[in-house]
Amino acid sequence: MPALPLDDAGPYVAAAYLVFLALILIYVAIMASKLARIARELGELTQILDRREQRAETDAPDEAEAVPR
Amino acid sequence: MFARGLKSLSIASVILIVGAFALVFYYAPNDADQGFIQKIFYLHVPLAVVALCGFVAGGVFGIRYLRSGDRAHDLRSYVAIHLSLVLAVGALITGSIWAKAAWGHWWVWEEPTLVSFLIVFLLYACYQPLRFSIEDPERQARSAAVFSIVAGAFVPLNFLAVRLAESFSHPRVLTATGGSMPGEMRLTFMVSLLAMAVLFTTLWKYELASKQASMQLRALKRRLADDDDPWIPTRRTAAPQQL
Numbered sequence: 001m002p003a004l005p006l007d008d009a010g011p012y013v014a015a016a017y018l019v020f021l022a023l024i025l026i027y028v029a030i031m032a033s034k035l036a037r038i039a040r041e042l043g044e045l046t047q048i049l050d051r052r053e054q055r056a057e058t059d060a061p062d063e064a065e066a067v068p069r
Numbered sequence: 070m071f072a073r074g075l076k077s078l079s080i081a082s083v084i085l086i087v088g089a090f091a092l093v094f095y096y097a098p099n100d101a102d103q104g105f106i107q108k109i110f111y112l113h114v115p116l117a118v119v120a121l122c123g124f125v126a127g128g129v130f131g132i133r134y135l136r137s138g139d140r141a142h143d144l145r146s147y148v149a150i151h152l153s154l155v156l157a158v159g160a161l162i163t164g165s166i167w168a169k170a171a172w173g174h175w176w177v178w179e180e181p182t183l184v185s186f187l188i189v190f191l192l193y194a195c196y197q198p199l200r201f202s203i204e205d206p207e208r209q210a211r212s213a214a215v216f217s218i219v220a221g222a223f224v225p226l227n228f229l230a231v232r233l234a235e236s237f238s239h240p241r242v243l244t245a246t247g248g249s250m251p252g253e254m255r256l257t258f259m260v261s262l263l264a265m266a267v268l269f270t271t272l273w274k275y276e277l278a279s280k281q282a283s284m285q286l287r288a289l290k291r292r293l294a295d296d297d298d299p300w301i302p303t304r305r306t307a308a309p310q311q312l
Contacts, residue, residue: 008170009104009105009106009170010105012106012109012166012167012169012170013105013106013108013109015166016109016112016113016162016163016166016167017090017112019159019162019163019166020112020116020159020163023155023158023159024268027155027272031275031276031279034279034283035279037283038279038282038283038286041283041286041287041290042286044290045286045289045290045293048290048293048294049293052293
């Protein structure tokens with residue numbers, strides 16, 4: 001198997017290492033999108049909690065009136 | 070649970086990968102036979118070896134899941150196989166690039182090493198569709214574990230069969246005598262292999278931690294959802310949904 005001259009072999013070697021870099025970057029990008037989804041879900045959870053707290057505040061006076069004196 | 074040691078692993082991965090690439094291009098001599106194109110070997114072989122080890126690790130976690138019923142092992146097995154598939158894609162592409170430069174062809178069907186790796190890759194490519202096709206989480210985990218064990222046992226058998234077969238042109242790297250690599254090349258290869266193994270472990274733990282966080286969030290959302298909130302359905306997916 002004759003060795004390719006450096007000028008000819010260089011692009012192939014560069015391509016192989018770029019493929020590896022691209023794979024890692026794509027993987028990290030996918031993980032970043034998943035992280036963004038987790039952040040969005042955290043926001044939704046905060047909204048659910050806020051709604052609960054608001055409801056608890058509005059319900060509280062009614063419950064106070066219902067208490068027999 | 071899964072994020073422990075992730076920071077130090079990430080730092081170790083970066084140091085090892087940068088160190089390995091520096092050794093490849095500044096320390097290891099050019100191969101007398103192949104010349105500069107042989108530098109692909111330091112990337113291609115560790116990718117293939119770590120991917121195959123990841124597939125076997127998936128089978129080992131499958132066994133541990135069946136023995137204990139602990140869903141964390143199912144998740145570990147799923148992520149190991151998923152990540153190994155990514156590395157296997159890398160091994161196939163870098164191998165094809167090397168083959169084009171060295172042999173003049175992107176793929177040689179007569180070469181048992183190439184075809185056997187492709188068979189292993191295609192076998193594991195069925196893993197995700199298999200999981201996705203089963204809706205019941207318990208059955209999904211059990212079937213996936215059985216698949217991972219059978220396929221994991223196939224990997225070393227396949228490796229041995231290829232070693233026994235007559236190779237037409239693919240170089241042999243992992244031999245009992247350590248191959249024909251001189252000291253500098255062997256050191257560079259070992260560092261590259263270690264770097265790839267540590268990178269795999271880091272990404273594996275990274276994805277495990279991410280999946281666990283998603284699961285906990287979903288579980289919390291379900292617990293918090295009441296009549297006024299929209300019902301949060303369990304999305305059908307190939308990935309494990311709960312621990």
